[in-house]
Amino acid sequence: MAKLVEIMGITHSPNFPGQIAGPDPEPAIVEAARDYELMRKRMAGCRPDVLVVIASDHLNQFFMDNMPAFLIGKAPKAEGPFPHELRTFGIAPYRADIDVDVARSLLQLAPKMGVDFSFSDEFRIDHAFTVPLNFIRPEMDLPIVPIFTNVMAPPIPPARRFYELGNALRKMIAELPADKRVGVLSSGHLAIEIGGPKEGRSSSDPEFDRRMMHLVGSGDVETVIEEATWDRMMASGNVTPGFLNFVLLMGLADGKPPSVSGVRFPKSKGSVPYMAWDVEAGVLP
Amino acid sequence: MSKYQVDKVMREVILDMKTANAFKADTEKFLAGRDLTEEERNALIDIDYATLYRLGAHPFLLNGFTRLVWKGDRAALNAEYRKKIAPFGYPDFST
Numbered sequence: 001m002a003k004l005v006e007i008m009g010i011t012h013s014p015n016f017p018g019q020i021a022g023p024d025p026e027p028a029i030v031e032a033a034r035d036y037e038l039m040r041k042r043m044a045g046c047r048p049d050v051l052v053v054i055a056s057d058h059l060n061q062f063f064m065d066n067m068p069a070f071l072i073g074k075a076p077k078a079e080g081p082f083p084h085e086l087r088t089f090g091i092a093p094y095r096a097d098i099d100v101d102v103a104r105s106l107l108q109l110a111p112k113m114g115v116d117f118s119f120s121d122e123f124r125i126d127h128a129f130t131v132p133l134n135f136i137r138p139e140m141d142l143p144i145v146p147i148f149t150n151v152m153a154p155p156i157p158p159a160r161r162f163y164e165l166g167n168a169l170r171k172m173i174a175e176l177p178a179d180k181r182v183g184v185l186s187s188g189h190l191a192i193e194i195g196g197p198k199e200g201r202s203s204s205d206p207e208f209d210r211r212m213m214h215l216v217g218s219g220d221v222e223t224v225i226e227e228a229t230w231d232r233m234m235a236s237g238n239v240t241p242g243f244l245n246f247v248l249l250m251g252l253a254d255g256k257p258p259s260v261s262g263v264r265f266p267k268s269k270g271s272v273p274y275m276a277w278d279v280e281a282g283v284l285p
Numbered sequence: 286m287s288k289y290q291v292d293k294v295m296r297e298v299i300l301d302m303k304t305a306n307a308f309k310a311d312t313e314k315f316l317a318g319r320d321l322t323e324e325e326r327n328a329l330i331d332i333d334y335a336t337l338y339r340l341g342a343h344p345f346l347l348n349g350f351t352r353l354v355w356k357g358d359r360a361a362l363n364a365e366y367r368k369k370i371a372p373f374g375y376p377d378f379s380t
Binding site for chain 1: 289292293296299300301302338343344345346347348349351366367370371374375378379380
């Protein structure tokens with residue numbers, strides 16, 4: 001039987017790696033980079049055999065002609081990001097094998113947990129996958145199972161559905177036939193606006209960021225679900241629903257507060273959150 | 286309104302440089318046969334991002350598209366983009 005060993009959520013901001021590497025990064029960027037280095041060590045310390053990676057696709061391949069709410073990628077290999085993202089952001093590529101057995105088992109287990117995943121045998125992973133993976137597992141030596149969520153094209157599933165999916169995924173992982181240590185890495189963000197009137201360099205709604213991170217940190221599932229509505233997230237920034245990938249983690253942790261969580265507020269980019277649940281350390285049953 | 290068709294054009298242009306070049310070289314030809322209203326077609330030809338925004342183009346795609354195909358002064362675009370779309374608030378961009 002498989003064992004869930006670590007649950008982790010970080011940002012996938014494509015500007016962040018360049019800002020860390022750039023000349024004279026501001027203090028909040030340096031601090032956030034240190035947070036993420038600790039996250040990398042934390043995941044490595046849990047010795048996962050496979051990483052289930054939850055992230056979105058930015059309308060690069062899943063589009064309104066055929067939009068899955070939740071999709072598991074089960075091709076033998078994953079590679080990304082897209083060429084136009086490499087050009088625009090100058091981010092590093094990522095390649096990984098996919099643990100096809102685990103991907104198939106999740107697909108088979110899901111219906112009895114109340115989830116009907118879509119699946120794909122041919123896809124790329126965009127910056128929402130490659131940026132967090134390059135932070136957390138730069139060695140590219142672990143097989144992954146990518147789970148794509150629609151947070152871009154309305155109507156998107158509501159926060160409660162993300163929570164329930166996380167909770168169902170927890171049960172699916174427990175029932176996986178393979179004797180494997182499973183780490184989960186989720187990629188999202190807090191308030192952010194792109195192509196709208198509030199677009200700027202820093203967070204489009206720091207108050208939303210503080211409040212949500214407080215609620216996530218205290219494991220207040222019901223308030224998060226009540227407040228993270230489409231309208232509230234849109235008012236915070238028009239791409240803010242990427243936050244829902246963190247709500248999914250709250251379900252995966254069965255509503256327990258994270259072992260650690262925090263957020264930095266750079267002036268030069270959106271807020272940089274982190275959250276981790278050390279499942280194996282006895283924090284969770 | 287054919288928000289989906291507008292989003293589809295913007296996405297095709299963003300994803301592939303050859304497509305972007307074809308769009309830039311002859312936009313009217315590129316758009317021929319597509320199910321767009323005259324207002325949408327003209328806004329795409331003129332890169333009239335404020336109109337596209339008002340009509341409910343997906344803002345994430347609109348941002349990438351406009352920056353990619355903009356023919357005028359980039360500093361002016363950066364300075365004016367927010368100001369020009371602000372009067373329209375937050376149009377529904379669901380298709």
